[in-house]
Amino acid sequence: xxxxxxxxxxxxxxxxxxxxxxxxxxxxxxxxxxxxxxxxxxxxxxxxxxxxxxxxxxxxxxxxxxxxxxxxxxxxxxxxxxxxxxxxxxxxxxxxxxxxxxxxxxxxxxxxxxxxxxxxxx
Numbered sequence: 001x002x003x004x005x006x007x008x009x010x011x012x013x014x015x016x017x018x019x020x021x022x023x024x025x026x027x028x029x030x031x032x033x034x035x036x037x038x039x040x041x042x043x044x045x046x047x048x049x050x051x052x053x054x055x056x057x058x059x060x061x062x063x064x065x066x067x068x069x070x071x072x073x074x075x076x077x078x079x080x081x082x083x084x085x086x087x088x089x090x091x092x093x094x095x096x097x098x099x100x101x102x103x104x105x106x107x108x109x110x111x112x113x114x115x116x117x118x119x120x121x122x
Contacts, residue, residue: 001121002119002120002121003098003100003120004021004061004063004064004120004121005062005118005120006057006059006060006061006062006063006117006118007061007115007116007117007118008020008053008054008055008061008115009038009054009113009115010050010053010054010110010113010114010115011050011113012046012047012049012050012109012111012113012114013042013046013112014050015049015050015053018053027049028045029073029074030052030053030056030073030074031049031052031073032077034077034079035052035077035078035079039052044111046111047109047110047111047114048109050109050113050114051107051109051114052075052078052107053069053076053114054114054115054116055076055078055085055105055107055116056073056076056078057085057116058105058117058118059085059103059118062110062118062119062120063094063095063098063120070090071090071091072090075081075087075088075089075090076091080109082105082106083105083106083110084105085105085108085118087103098122099122100119100120100121100122101121101122102120102121103119103120103121104118104119104120104121105117
């Protein structure tokens with residue numbers, strides 16, 4: 001049974017146009033080391049970065065949260081092909097309470113935009 005669906009879309013230019021020092025701080029806050037390594041290995045890392053950001057936002061929307069500031073972005077990790085969402089900490093605790101069986105993630109991007117959808121199944 002589907003209990004939540006979240007979707008997000010974002011311009012890769014949002015990250016691409018950040019000043020280097022700001023971008024470094026943002027990436028350290030929203031991506032795990034594995035995610036950062038995976039994205040930075042690409043010729044153009046920004047669609048990959050944006051896609052992971054979108055997936056995390058879509059996941060929180062699927063959970064039904066409007067205030068994303070109560071979570072640590074690094075408690076969610078998007079790895080692999082197809083993408084798989086790993087969760088840790090407070091996010092994992094909340095998911096355990098909801099008895100989520102499956103988390104389905106799809107990410108798509110062009111050089112300019114990324115989008116992601118997350119479906120939660122009980």
